[in-house]
Amino acid sequence: MFDIAHDVHRWLADGQDVALARVVAVSGLGSSATTQAVARSGAGEVAGSLLDSAADEQVAAALREVTGAGPRLMDVVVSDQQAVDAGLVCGGRAQLIVQPATEVPEAAWDLLRRREPICLVTDLDGPALGRTTWFTLATTEDGPDRLTRHTPDVQRLFGRGATLTAATQSSTGGAVLVDALWPTPRLVVIGDGLLAEALERLGxxxxxQVRICTAVADGVAAVTELTRGDAVVVLSHDRDVDGPVLQAALTGRTGYVAGLGSRRTQAARRGWLRDRGVPDDVAARVHGPAGLDIGARTPAETALSILSEALAVRTGTDARPLRERGGPVHADGLNTPPPRYAVPSPSLP
Incomplete structure (x- = not known):
């Protein structure tokens, strides 16, 4: 859904009818991702894919019919040969929901475009078939019946912090599709060398998604696209490079901002930022020297130290040894993992 959100927004803004198809359930088909989605504009443009494109003709025909027919559930069958041709292990069948893209609220599309974690809940039966509501880490309702309609099971699915799709029941007994959508973390590394290579391998x-930038313009452009679940690690000690990149990251939404270097280097960077109007409390968001104190010496060990800190910041944990924390290792098991972001989702305007 994240990968099609910009196209869907553009088509809707142009006044086009847009059809959307998502997977409800899969039987067989090997490793085909159930969280894939595909959208088709009124002009015939297509964004995304379903079932690794193994059933494109069936899906395309269904998308063309949505405008006149409205939302519906459909079954598609993929033969073993079609599956192999698409790179899947075996054939199988899948149930899809096909609906107008406008049944997903505009605010939800905005969050998807911004790569915010979001949970979509879609009715699968009754007169409300296709009705889609949503919530985020900070937003638990978007309608007067929002809290009463969805059980704790639905919220726990989202709380696992992983992208997944599951069909379950609402508190009223109706079938619903839960799409828990978490963006893939992005890591931007500013600089090159053995440590950059180690960060790329570990990331x-x-x-x-890892990107290495050596030019200041590329680095600034890259970090301005980052969001709260993403990270930037500045290896460069050149103020003409690390300064502008850190400034861009701090004024944006990047969750983990880190800089390699001695404490003298960190102080020099803070001075550079202060001279350009960055408040000290904002500059203090830079994790520098970067990484956790685990005795790292080699490039690989240093990369592990840095990305361990990045993960701890992303999940909102304090990176203590598990033996120092009482209780079950996973709290209440899979139902209650650590939050995947330390900072609540911002409110929508």
């Missing part, structure tokens, strides 16, 4: 292992 990739974590399934983060």
């Amino acid at each position: 990739t292992l974590l399934d983060w």
Whole structure:
């Protein structure tokens, strides 16, 4: 949904009818992601994909019919050969919900465009089929019946902090589709060398999107796109490079801002920021020297130290040894993991 949000917003702003299809349930099909979504504009443009494109013709036909027919559930069958051609392990079947994109509230599309964590809850039966409501970490209702309609199970699915799709029941007994959507973390590294390479390798292992920038213009452009779940690590000690990048990160929404270097280097960076009007309390958001104190010496160990701190900041934890924290390792198990962001979602205007 994050990857199609900009296109859907543009098409709706142009006054086009936009159709949306999402997966409700899958049987077989190997590793096909259930959180995929596809949208089609009235002009025939398509964004996203479903089932790794194994059922494109069936999905395309359903999307073309949405404007006149309204929301509906549909089953698609993928043969073993179609699955193999699409890179899947085996064939299978899937249930989809196809609906006008306008049934997802505009505010929800705005949050998706901003890459904010969001949970969509869509009615799957009755006269309200296709009706979609939403909540975020800070927003628990978008309508008068919001809190009464959704059970704690739905909120716990979102609270796991992982992208997933599940069909469950609301408190009224109706079937609902829960899309818990968490953006993939992005890591921007400013500078090059062995540590940059180690950060790239470790970030990739974590399934983060990693970008290495060496030019100041590229670095500033990259960090201005980051959000609360993302991170920037500044390796450069050149004030003409690290200064503007840190300033851009601090005035934006980047969750983890870190700088490598000695305490003297950190003080020099704070002075540079102060001279350019960045308040001291804002400059204090820079984690510098970067990383947790785990005795790191090699580039790989230093990368582990830095990204461990980035993860702790992202999840809002204090990075203590587990043995020092009482109770179950996962609190109440999978139902109550740590929050995935330390800072509540900002209110919508």
